[in-house]
Amino acid sequence: MNSQELLEYVRRVKDLEIGVYEAQQIQDEFYQSVKAHKPRKPAEPRYLSGMIPPPPQEPDEQNAGGAAAAWFFVALAFLILGVWGTNEVEFCGLSVLNFVIAGLAAIATVGVLIDGKRRQEREEEEYQAKLQEYENNLGQYQLRLSEIESENQKKRDLYRKQLVAYSEEVADYVNRSNTERDVLFDAKWKLQAALRNLYEEGIIYPKYQNLVAVSTIYEYLASGRCDRLEGPNGAYNLYEMELRQNIVIGQLSTITEHLEQIKENQYTLYYEIQNANRNSESMLSSIGDDVKFSAYQNAATAKNVETMRYISMMKNVWNGKGF
Known part of the structure; x- marks a missing residue:
């Protein structure tokens, strides 16, 4: 070679x-x-989320009544004090002053009761206004939820098709x-x-x-x-x-x-x-x-x-x- x-x-x-x-x-x-x-x-896919907002909260009648009762008992205490003071001072020559105190206590009691009633009425009016607005918007909320669910369903359907195609591609x-x-x-x-x-x-x-x-x-x-x-x-x-x-x-x-x-x-x-x-x-x-x-x-x-x-x-x- x-x-x-x-x-x-x-x-x-x-x-x-x-x-x-x-x-x-x-x-x-x-x-x-x-x-x-x-x-x-x-x-x-990332799915859209949505929910209907809760209705407005009703006024707490128990709390409103409790506050009115508290004011009532305060006024009543003034009234009793005034009456007691009237009887007490009769022996001391001060009956006119005590009558004035008793009158003021009575007026305060009536004022507290009237104010409590008006406050309760205002809260009820505000609640009814909010409730009416909520009910007016409820249809829109439900429509939006329906649209969201429709969009999510389309995404789920597309994703299922992609998974099928992926399985075939892997095979x-x-x-x-x-x-x-x-x-x-x-x-x-x-x-x-x-x-x-x-x-x-x-x-x-x-x-x-x-x-x-x-x-x-x-x-x-x-x-x-x-x-x-x-x-x-x-x-x-x-x-x-x-x-x-x-x-x-x-x-x-x-x-x-x-x-x-x-x-x-x-x-x-x-x-x-x-x-x-x-x-x-x-x-x-x-x-x-x-x-x-x-x-x-x-x-x-x-x-x-x-x-x-x-x-x-x-x-x-x-x-x-x-x-």
Whole structure:
């Protein structure tokens, strides 16, 4: 296998490795994304409220009578005092003064009774006026309540329809999500199968059959730093040396957490992971888009078929030749 054939082979391996990585990213976040994009239940409407105001309060006859009685007893006390004073003062020669006191007490008593009666009549008149106004407005109150109930009923009917539509939408969304989940599993399986078939040709040593190593080795070959895999000047040796010197990072978990750190020395891997992350985010934001998921599955199928065609075509080149 010459250097160009090796470069093409490693490129295909790299592309499938990043394809499997992308499919795994989508699969890992799929259920969380499905939950996040699930149709939202419609909010229950705010219903109008209304009530008929209570009628005006009747005058408290007991309190009015009690007040009048209190004033009556006060006046009566003055009257008794005046009469008693008249009898008492007859022995002292002050009968005229006591008659005056008794007369004033009698007048006060009559005045209190008349005032209490008038106050009660005024309160009754005010109550009747308020009652008449209330009865005049009662029809308007009842009409407004009827309008409010009609509007609330329309809102309830609309909300019930929205709930039915929501249930149907959720059922459809769940069915689509299950179909898309199966599509993802199928696409990932086809990419893994194609990658496995390439690795089974035995061109890349098992230790380096992973995304980080293959992408870094591809960059060595594509940049001209190496033109072979093995030997002191081969890609394996250069990769191991740069790992020991911490020039490159070999752990994918570390790379994904500190992606910017590999931009200079492992640019191919940096670019591929960035692109895969964008693609996975795009797929996860398209839950429910059957066309997009179908296209993704078709692309994975095409890669699988193309890989098998490539392996078959290159068999005669690889057989019996060194790497």
